[in-house]
Amino acid sequence: MRFHYEQLHITTHSPIEIIDLSAEIKDLMSHHPLRQGWMHIASAHTTAFIAINERELELQLDMLDFLQRIAPPGQGYRHDRNPLDERPNTHSHLIGLFMNSSETLLIENGRLLLGDWQSVFLIELDGPRLERRVHIQIAGIP
DSSP: OEEEEEEEEEOOOSSSEEEEOHHHHHHHHHHSOOSEEEEEEEESOSSEEEEEEEOOHHHHHHHHHHHHHHSOSOSOOGGGGSOTTSOOOHHHHHHHTTSBSEEEEEEETTEEOOOTTEEEEEEESSOOOSOEEEEEEEEEEO
């Protein structure tokens, strides 16, 4: 069995943003080809998450609207009174309670098993940020 580790560095530009990582992930597969195995994708942050969903502009706009309604900023949250990093970002942490910090994709016959409409996203909830890190481990048999 082989293991490969990679890290993506992403700059985000909006308070809440959906960033498609699919091209980068498929590119990593081409550099570390495996016949069978898995790819584990994990965010290194508590206000940025990994999601698998459909890439379609109108749907993504609906997703952004939905995320902004779940926990609006500026609602008098206790954490905002004395945030660790000087960012009043309680709303980002609360939205994150409903999201995944990681996803695992299967590899079969050298291909990632994603559905026809599935893409892999980094969901930024506390941007903009100069750097977000995504850890990727690819494991399996060549």
